[in-house]
Amino acid sequence: MKPFTDIIDLPVLDEIDHALIRATQTGLPLSSTPYGDIALGMGLGGPDAVKQRLQRLLDIGVIRRIGIIPNHYRLGYHANGMSVWDIPDDVVDTMGEMIGALDFVSHCYRRPRHLPEWPFNLFAMVHGTSRETVETHVKDIHALLGQNVRNHRILYSSRILKKTGLRWRKSGDKKCCD
Amino acid sequence: MKPLQRDLINNLQGGFPICDRPFQELATRLGYDEETVIKGVKDLITDGYVSRFGPLYNTEKLGGAVTLAAMKVPAERFDQVAEQVNAFEEVAHNYEREDTLNMWFVILAENENALLKVIDQIEATTGITVLNFPKEKEFFLELRLEVPEE
Numbered sequence: 001m002k003p004f005t006d007i008i009d010l011p012v013l014d015e016i017d018h019a020l021i022r023a024t025q026t027g028l029p030l031s032s033t034p035y036g037d038i039a040l041g042m043g044l045g046g047p048d049a050v051k052q053r054l055q056r057l058l059d060i061g062v063i064r065r066i067g068i069i070p071n072h073y074r075l076g077y078h079a080n081g082m083s084v085w086d087i088p089d090d091v092v093d094t095m096g097e098m099i100g101a102l103d104f105v106s107h108c109y110r111r112p113r114h115l116p117e118w119p120f121n122l123f124a125m126v127h128g129t130s131r132e133t134v135e136t137h138v139k140d141i142h143a144l145l146g147q148n149v150r151n152h153r154i155l156y157s158s159r160i161l162k163k164t165g166l167r168w169r170k171s172g173d174k175k176c177c178d
Numbered sequence: 179m180k181p182l183q184r185d186l187i188n189n190l191q192g193g194f195p196i197c198d199r200p201f202q203e204l205a206t207r208l209g210y211d212e213e214t215v216i217k218g219v220k221d222l223i224t225d226g227y228v229s230r231f232g233p234l235y236n237t238e239k240l241g242g243a244v245t246l247a248a249m250k251v252p253a254e255r256f257d258q259v260a261e262q263v264n265a266f267e268e269v270a271h272n273y274e275r276e277d278t279l280n281m282w283f284v285i286l287a288e289n290e291n292a293l294l295k296v297i298d299q300i301e302a303t304t305g306i307t308v309l310n311f312p313k314e315k316e317f318f319l320e321l322r323l324e325v326p327e328e
Contacts, residue, residue, distance in 0.1 A: 010241050021240070027232040028194075030220050032201055032212055051196050054233065058196075062239045065192030068222065069230040075187070082275065082282070093315060100317025108317040111246065114309050118279070123246075123311075153277070161272035162264040162283070 011060045016044075020053055021062075028066075077127045079156065081134040083141060084120035086113075086151040092122055095145055099124050102144075104137045119151055131156065182210065182218045183227065190219075237286060243293045244286050246311040248279040249304070256280070262303050268296045279309065 013021075019042055029037040035054070036047035044050060057063040072080070087095050092110055099122070100108035107125040124141060128134035138154055185208050195203045205215040222228040237244055251259045256274070263269055263283060272283035287293035297308045 063233040066194040068228040074226045096317040109313045110315040111311040155275040157273040159274035
C-alpha cells in the first residue's frame, strides 16, 4: 500500500494545456462563444484549439466534467453527514462500488483504519435537506450493506471552518482546484 | 426557484457541449433560446445557487497529493487550533464535525513528501496528533443533485 493517493501515470500536459487550465479553472466566459473567447484571450486564434484540448482533458480524466458546480447549502441541502463503515476487507471494494452508485452519495472512498479508535474503512458522504433525510439515506445504505456492517457512525458537519478552491498559481506549480 | 433555474441545475451538472455555440446547443436541447440560457446561468451564480460554471479539474491527475486528515481537538482550544490549521495554505477545506475526532480537513500539496511535511508541521504547531486518511480507492460517480418541482 502506498502511503498516499494512488497516483499512477500522470498525463502529459504541455504549456498550452497548463495555460488553458489556468484560464478556465475559475469558470468559462458566459457568452455565446465561450471557447472562442478563451482562445482569443490566450492568443490561440479560433476556438478549435481550445475545444480539442478541453475534449482531450475530459477524455483522459483531467477534467471530471464541465458544467455548473452547485452550492448544496443554498439549494436547501443543509445537512451533510459523513457516514463511515467498518466493512470486512475482502468485500469492501464490492460494497464501495455499490454504495458509490447511489444517487444521494456524493463521494465514496475506501480509507485506512486507525485501530483501535477508528475501525471504519468505507466513507460515504450523504447530503440531505435535513438530518432526518440523511438518516433515512444512511438506513438505505445499511440495508444494502447488510450483515457486512460491523460498526458504523454518521459524522455531521456543524461548521465550515475553511473552504477554498485551490488554484494553479504559476506555470509548473502543481496545485489546483477543489 | 424559476423553472429555468431548476432545469439548468438538473441538466447542467456535467455535459456542457464542446462546440462553437455551446449555449445555443444546450438551449435547443432544453427548449429555450441561447440568450435566456446564458442569462439563466449568470443569475444562478448571482443568486448563489451555483458556485462556479466551467470545468471541474481532477487534482490528482494534475500531479498533486491529497489527503483527508482528522484531529481530536479539546473544546476549549478548538477555535485557536482551527486558526492554526487554517493558516496552512495547503489546507483546502476544514470542517467541524460532531465526533471525538472533531476537526476534519483536506490537505492538498505538490507531492507526497510536501504533504507529509505539512502534517508534521500541523502536529508541531498544535501539539495534537493528526490521523491521516488517504484515499485508497475511489468509488466515483457524477454528483446528481436534484431540485424537485415545488
